[in-house]
Amino acid sequence: MQETERISEAVIRRLPRYYRYLTQLEANNEERISSSKMSKDIALNASQIRRDLNCFGGFGQQGYGYSVSKLKSEIERILGLDRSYNVVIIGGGNMGQALVKYHKNAKKGFNVLMIFETDEKMVGTKVAGTEVMHLHDITMFCEKNQVDIGVICTPKESAQEIADVLVGAGIKGIWNFAPATVLVREGIAVENIHLNDSLYVLGYKLSQDEDAENFL
Amino acid sequence: MQETERISEAVIRRLPRYYRYLTQLEANNEERISSSKMSKDIALNASQIRRDLNCFGGFGQQGYGYSVSKLKSEIERILGLDRSYNVVIIGGGNMGQALVKYHKNAKKGFNVLMIFETDEKMVGTKVAGTEVMHLHDITMFCEKNQVDIGVICTPKESAQEIADVLVGAGIKGIWNFAPATVLVREGIAVENIHLNDSLYVLGYKLSQDEDAENFL
Numbered sequence: 001m002q003e004t005e006r007i008s009e010a011v012i013r014r015l016p017r018y019y020r021y022l023t024q025l026e027a028n029n030e031e032r033i034s035s036s037k038m039s040k041d042i043a044l045n046a047s048q049i050r051r052d053l054n055c056f057g058g059f060g061q062q063g064y065g066y067s068v069s070k071l072k073s074e075i076e077r078i079l080g081l082d083r084s085y086n087v088v089i090i091g092g093g094n095m096g097q098a099l100v101k102y103h104k105n106a107k108k109g110f111n112v113l114m115i116f117e118t119d120e121k122m123v124g125t126k127v128a129g130t131e132v133m134h135l136h137d138i139t140m141f142c143e144k145n146q147v148d149i150g151v152i153c154t155p156k157e158s159a160q161e162i163a164d165v166l167v168g169a170g171i172k173g174i175w176n177f178a179p180a181t182v183l184v185r186e187g188i189a190v191e192n193i194h195l196n197d198s199l200y201v202l203g204y205k206l207s208q209d210e211d212a213e214n215f216l
Numbered sequence: 217m218q219e220t221e222r223i224s225e226a227v228i229r230r231l232p233r234y235y236r237y238l239t240q241l242e243a244n245n246e247e248r249i250s251s252s253k254m255s256k257d258i259a260l261n262a263s264q265i266r267r268d269l270n271c272f273g274g275f276g277q278q279g280y281g282y283s284v285s286k287l288k289s290e291i292e293r294i295l296g297l298d299r300s301y302n303v304v305i306i307g308g309g310n311m312g313q314a315l316v317k318y319h320k321n322a323k324k325g326f327n328v329l330m331i332f333e334t335d336e337k338m339v340g341t342k343v344a345g346t347e348v349m350h351l352h353d354i355t356m357f358c359e360k361n362q363v364d365i366g367v368i369c370t371p372k373e374s375a376q377e378i379a380d381v382l383v384g385a386g387i388k389g390i391w392n393f394a395p396a397t398v399l400v401r402e403g404i405a406v407e408n409i410h411l412n413d414s415l416y417v418l419g420y421k422l423s424q425d426e427d428a429e430n431f432l
Binding site (some may be wrong): 009012015016017018020078079080081083086093095097098099101102109110140148149172173174175179181187189191193194195196197198199200201202203204205206207208209 | 228231232233235236294295296297299301309310311313314315317318325328352364365370372388389390391403405408409410411412413414415416417418419420421422423424425
């Protein structure tokens with residue numbers, strides 16, 4: 001790999017946003033895009049966008065803009081979307097099931113191999129076409145199938161324990177939907193999803209509007 | 217309201233993170249917290265934290281830190297968590313059901329009044345204790361019950377249409393889980409949830425590790 005330094009986490013977190021936007025442009029057969037147009041459409045500062053894209057040698061040219069397809073495939077490469085990942089889901093409740101279905105429709109790269117459950121009634125059945133196995137067998141399964149990512153959809157009380165099991169089974173990435181922050185040792189990547197964070201932001205915006213109305 | 221200027225969106229988006237952290241500290245009976253300790257624990261730059269908290273008149277004192285409870289209640293007030301919101305969920309599938317259950321366990325402030333569905337088999341039943349009504353009746357219901365927030369858990373094809381119906385019914389905030397960006401007129405707050413964004417970040421981290429291993 002040629003890159004001499006890692007790209008900062010803040011930049012990485014903005015890349016999926018660029019990626020979604022470029023995917024949309026491509027679907028609309030747009031070939032080029034300027035940072036100023038991009039800035040308007042995705043509500044980021046144009047100079048911020050240029051700095052971000054420069055980080056990984058963006059292809060922008062003054063007065064000409066970026067090539068949509070080149071930029072998109074470069075971001076795909078950086079995000080690792082040109083690879084594929086083996087995924088297991090722990091917890092076959094509503095959230096687990098929603099994610100299985102979500103990924104059936106999603107493009108590529110993330111293959112849900114198995115759902116793990118402790119509920120004996122679910123073990124041996126299928127959820128949206130994906131088999132359900134008992135949690136007892138997770139370590140064996142992960143080792144045999146080179147699982148990359150474990151998705152935790154259990155109640156919050158079990159989240160840390162499951163994370164420890166996953167790490168023990170050699171999994172390198174955890175996507176945690178349980179409403180509890182999960183801690184792991186260095187070298188393991190975790191994304192803790194805090195759904196309520198965005199709900200709180202929504203609450204903020206609503207309360208601002210109310211204040212504005214009261215003021216009028 | 218005394219505030220002379222609105223707080224920037226970037227700061228607002230960090231507040232839920234502070235809020236979660238402070239809630240944790242309070243549960244551990246911690247009374248004071250310094251920006252440097254905070255910085256270590258939540259992986260944000262200490263000067264960034266001080267700047268953020270200054271935006272709304274944080275209570276920090278040199279060498280003494282912030283009062284956990286004061287800071288927490290100030291953030292609650294700013295986020296509007298000291299108010300309560302009437303919420304309806306559109307789409308009673310797995311994601312909708314997961315969110316109903318999620319909010320049953322959540323503290324306060326967001327009251328799920330009703331689930332709306334087009335599936336006749338679900339209409340009239342209850343999901344996790346919450347009634348299911350036909351989508352036909354949503355406008356009448358929202359007007360009668362002063363609904364603040366509509367949560368879209370439908371397939372992406374219907375998301376924009378539902379958003380338009382919600383806005384027509386006087387709803388001021390939309391929490392959108394359909395994998396399609398929903399557009400609304402000014403004055404309506406929308407949070408589009410893109411679950412895959414964080415999965416892509418996870419993919420990035422995993423692919424970086426692989427590169428590092430190959431390099432060794």
